[in-house]
Amino acid sequence: MQVHYISFSAHADSAQTSAFLEELNPPNIILVHGEANEMGRLKQKLMTQFADRNTKILTPKNCQSVEMYFNSQKMAKTIGKLAEKTPEVGETVSGLLVKKGFTYQIMAPEDLHVFSQLTTTNVTQRITIPYSGAFNVISHRLKQIYE
Structure with missing residues (x-):
């Protein structure tokens, strides 16, 4: 989430605030400063102004928490070798999902090194388990049998 903060110098009246918000057309408006009755009037005016949009307008009390929910679809663009063939409906596409800024x-x-500054590597691991006892006895007995 990004929070944009704009500081007003001096005070803005209802008309100035309405014009400013009309220009921004934000999805959420939170009125946090002012006398309660005046904020209530401004909220009603903004609700009328933004009635044809899905704008949420809140006037929380001091120290009251505000929760906002954002529904957004994430879309990833297939590039490089994976983009050479259009997959059939229901076909699985397998690759690396790389996020750069706000794009996926x-x-x-x-293709990772071609389209990004990232690289891949292989890691080989060997597990060693210390064990003593039966192997020495068995190998000693096998040695006796074959001698």
């Missing part, structure tokens, strides 16, 4: 891209691992 899906690419084949071998």
Whole structure:
């Protein structure tokens, strides 16, 4: 989430605030400063002004929490080798999901260095388990059998 803060110098009246908000057309308006009755009037005016839009207008009391929900779809663009063939409906596309800023891209691992500054690597791991006892006895007995 990004929070944009704009500081007003001096005071803005109802008309100035309405014009400013009309220009911004924000999805949420939270009125937090002013006398309660005046904020109530401004809220009613803004509700009428933004009635044809899905704008939420809140006037919380001091220290009252405000919750806002944002519904947004995330979209990823397929690039590189994965974009050479259009997948059939229901077909699975497998690749690396890379986020850069606010964009998402899906690419084949071998295309990672072409479309980003990222690289891949392989990690090989060997597990060693210390064990003593039966192996020494068995190998000693096998040695006796074959001698």
